[in-house]
Amino acid sequence: MTEFTSARDALRTYFGYDAFRPGQEGIVNAIIQGHDALGVMPTGAGKSICYQIPATLLPGMTIVISPLISLMRDQVDALNDVGIPAAFINTTQSPDEQDLMFAQALSGRIRLLYVAPERLETERFRTFASRVPISLVAVDEAHCVSQWGQDFRSSYLGIGDFLKALPVRPTVAAFTATATERVRRDIIGILGLRDPSVTVTGFDRANLYFDVIRMERKRKVSWVASYIADHPDESGIVYCATRKEVESLAESLNIAVCELRAAKGEDATRLGMVAVAYHGGMPAETRERAQRDFVTDRVPVVVATNAFGMGIDKSNVRYVIHHNMPESIEAYYQEAGRAGRDGEPSRCTLLWNESDIATRRRLLDSDYENERLTAEEQEVVRASKRRLLNAMIGYCRTTDCLHEYMTRYFGEAGGAAVRDDGTCVGGCAN
Template identity: 50%
Template sequence: MDKYQVLKETFGYTTFRQGQERLVDSTLSGRDVLGIMPTGAGKSICFQVPALLFPGITIVVSPLISLMKDQVSALNAAGIHAAYINSSLTERQFYKAMDFARQGRYKIIYAAPERLMTESFLALAKEVPISMVAVDEAHCISQWGQDFRPSYLKIVDFIQQLPVRPVLAAYTATATKAVKEDILCILGLQNPDVLVTGYDRKNLYFAVEKPKNKREALLEYLRKNPEKSGVIYCNTRKTVEEVHQQLVQAGYPAVRYHAGLSEEEKKQNQEDFIYDAAPIMVATNAFGMGIDKSNVRFVIHYNMPKDIESYYQEAGRAGRDGEPGECILYYSGQDVKTNEFLIEQQVKNEEFGREEQEVIRERNYERLRKMTFYCFTNECLRDYILRYFGEYGGNYCGNCRSCLTEFQDVDVTEEASGILNMVVTSGQRYGIQAVIDAVHGSDSAKVRQFGLQENSYYGVLKDRTIVRLRQILNDLLVKEYLWLTPGDYPVLKLGEKGREFLQEGDRVQVFLKLPKDQEKAENKQKVQKKRAVENVKYPELFEILRQYRYQMAQKAHIPPYIIFSDKTLREMSTYLPVNREEMLEINGVGTNKYEKYGKAFENLIQDFIYNKNIEK
């Protein structure tokens, strides 16, 4: 048999996809290879075809039990004798598999990296001819990869123990320049054929949304797409449980998947999803590796992932058949805090020294920062992802939310100058909210605590809205005029472009890219604020304001409603006005009442925002 016969008779394909044949040929010629190919590009074919043509056994190192089971099941179904060696086997199953391997019954053996250096597996490896070792998910060997697994370092020790060095083939879907160099160096690939087929999946649509209510946004999406199959990724098991329950209660055929479920339930739910018995999967990132379901039409990230690598790999599970797929990310500020917590937990759980832990922590925070910027950029989302992986093309793809929105460039040079100067003159010691409050002229608890009201740039942008200032500051972060330090209390630092801007003075302009209907939307929001508020967003604050109003009324010997009506307090407790302009937009607050009572209520609201760590 030759490669074409194996491809057709075993796998049912008449032609190789982009890059596959070159990697197959290099492997068959005895050359090491590194293939960096996007999810759905057919990486497994690149090492499975040579494995069936080599005289000896191929060992495939794989990180996940579910991935091994799926691929071995698919090979056995195709008539290929394959097995896996991992912790899911009983002692009897393990020894039976080892005996069959010695008898030459298997062409391909999948093994967990932890198994490689065990006495029994090493003994087998020295008894049988091994033609190739294929390393799947090769990015796991790099500390700069999103899924670093120390057990992957055992691969190198294993290779050195073999009587004859086999061909090495490494494959991954996501690898930055640093990760690629790590794979080549740590694995010791000899004269490798390195092929990067490109990260672009033109059939995928990318969007970032910031819904006020994620649950309602998700249900609305599913109502509009009733026949589609998709994956909904959540950051935590708790969120998976909550979202899954909501979908089931709403009548959607959804299943769940996370590490806290029994193996039986995970297996059943995975099968129900793959076979469309339940076309919607709600899962943590524990789900998806090696799942070859071609008709996934959407991947929704209910929470922002911790890095671009994870996001692109998970989003890439949509549209594996080449048909259109939608990749939508629901962002909220809380997602950042959740990911920071997960980063700290991950570092604590790894068996590293203090210096190594610090390096890993800083690396993870930097990747989280880049992921957060993705959620705020108004530039082409696809281009942002591709540039992250070192690919450069046009800045317009025509198939992402940014490219399909009509934008206008708004000159924000004055605002940028105010923000950057505030950061510098305050010693680059404060976070986002403190800087925004200061340039806005807010009398907030943070401003008073840090003494920022004494800064010469205090209040220079008091006529701009908090929303607009936050947009501009986020854009300055994305464009690297500023950067945030990692850790629990991030502070703003001046970036290289920020220094250049301040040195150049008025000769440099800064533009903010905004949707053309942004101004209309902001005006509409102001009109809506004039309407009565039926439901209070922060009932606890409403009680604080009501009690204060009562005490004030008692001292003044007037009815409480004379000060402000309940309707007015409800609006304050929903929209959180913290300055004169915002307070005057509230129903029932006129100039006279503001001068008489407004400042006291502002201070209460500012303290509430600070104590509850609310982002406006």
């Protein structure tokens, strides 16, 4: 790899940008200078640049901890394409393939190594980590460490122990798109960040129009189909609460949208598939094909559970429709925020009704069992999730500005950007 005199040189050479986005340069410089860092930046703000650039400048290897095995290959391929040696180690590889990655890392031929948090607990990986010089550990989706966040994962609790066991403690940087003040404190405490440089770039996405529509269940399919048919040249994501709803809605949309467009005089034989389904219960090959068809614009719409979206590199999503109410403001902000990553005006619509609330409460009370936690700790997690759900219900029912509701929820003092007449810049239904 080329040696650079500055982070901006590396940014220009590898990624073709002359300047960093807001918040990036401060985090990059802090990491290069050996300071721990916490970056809270919205979807599309470029969190990965904040650890990828230091990885090209620091002498040792960077370990990236990510919960999303399915996205590691995309990230690694993209880095290798621009000349940054990167690899991953996960359960999709054979032992021989993993041995090859370990050998390359030990010989200094890998700058970034992506691993899932569960990998840190294996004796094999800990032995490897004790033998290789590590300059930086980057923790992606760091909100998963907090029991007060919307996506707590107990495997994240082992990261702190892994760091303590290393012969030399590296710089540690944590990143997330969604973290209240309480969750930020958790991230710093549980990961053991030392006097970190904290960057919160702001939660308001002024290019997004938010609206909430209360709608009975039987009308939702026709509303979504009509919207898609009226926006034939736009790319969109439709989120559903369950796998069964994903498959049913995708099938219905492929029929209904074609019928609506044919009624307008279009040649139905040339319309092709409108929507693909995506959820965690599908075979990996089917999911990858659906994701690829959507990202490459072969299919304009993906209907998905919350298993879809993290790290998806698609900037031109013009709308995100939630067919059901999500479980938290954090989840909604992250999913809706996949619209308009290119900064262009985009729409985020939430369809909901009282049965959505009942469904979410039922899922909440039935889906959390974890062997790492005591019964009392599990109840703390459930209570936290009930609190998060209540905030989401409040969003659906509020008559306040929706941009303001979200920024206030995340504790942002400046609030939403407003025009001279007091309305939000992005626009919302309230």
